[in-house]
Amino acid sequence: MKLYLTSLFCILLVSCGSNTAIVNSWNDPETTITQEQFKKVLVVALVKDEATRRTTENRIASANPIFKTSFQYLNGTNLQLTNEQKLKILKDENFDGVLTMRLVSTEKETNYVPGTNTSIYYGGIGGMYTGMYGYGFGNWYGMYSPNFYSPGYYQETTYYMVETNIFSLSKNKLIWTGTTKSSYITDIGLTVDEIMKTLYKEMIKDGSVTKK
Incomplete structure (x- = not known):
């Protein structure tokens, strides 16, 4: 069966900028993304404001129909549910994977420009x-x-550290995680594209996905 997750990264790879770099990553030695062949993946963006959350999730979900935004399923109506109850909702909706993205931290660096x-x-x-x-x-x-x-002058640059995880619901475990470092963010959607492009390259490098 066609690997839709890989297809998403291929689409985003076509035209992205270069203000994002990989910091570190880890992949499960026993399970690859290619082996999972996800059919329905929940996209979860953990950010402080709802507008950014929706922009991020919609950006990823628009690339392929197997990706579904989390605000449709996990929202203010079920925040009080237990983890087991939330997982049951996803399993009842036939989700077999979850992709999460969250802002870990922001860092400022000052560099001298001659x-x-x-x-x-x-x-x-x-x-x-x-x-x-x-x-x-x-x-x-x-x-x-x-x-x-x-x-010359001193220039301060803000870097955004973003963690992206991929979980297998069928195996109930994390199978891939990566942290990226982005700067000069003027458009959230384009930055999401850059992050996904960078992660895709890293996944090919570590053998998590097979390049088509």
Whole structure:
């Protein structure tokens, strides 16, 4: 049977940015994602606000019909249920896998960006200009352009550490987990795409999925 989870990652791999990198990952040595061949997977985004949760879950779920958003099944109406009762809901709905995503932490890093001296670009070509006034424009500009030196500065970047897990409900265990590091987030949906792309590459690398 076609492995829909792998298909999702292939779709997201087509056009994503590069502001996300893998930090670490782990896979169950006894079970691979390819072997599971999931048919119905619940997508759970654990974030503080409901809008971001829905955006994240909808982004992943829109890639393939086997992915279902958790807010349809696990919401304010059943928060008081026990873990066993929640699992029963998923099994009654024929889920065989769960993909979770949560923000672990945010980290700030400060880096020094060196300045630039524009005079190195305007030293003149071929030395002295032999025209009426003796100097070509390049030589003249090379004398004065140091005044336009751009000083260095410190730049602070915020990194978002996101943990993604894949659980097998049939085996009732975690079979894959990975943590990614993302920066310059301006669009949640595009960042989710980047994360999934990065995870897919790591899964191919560790043999969790078979590249089609």
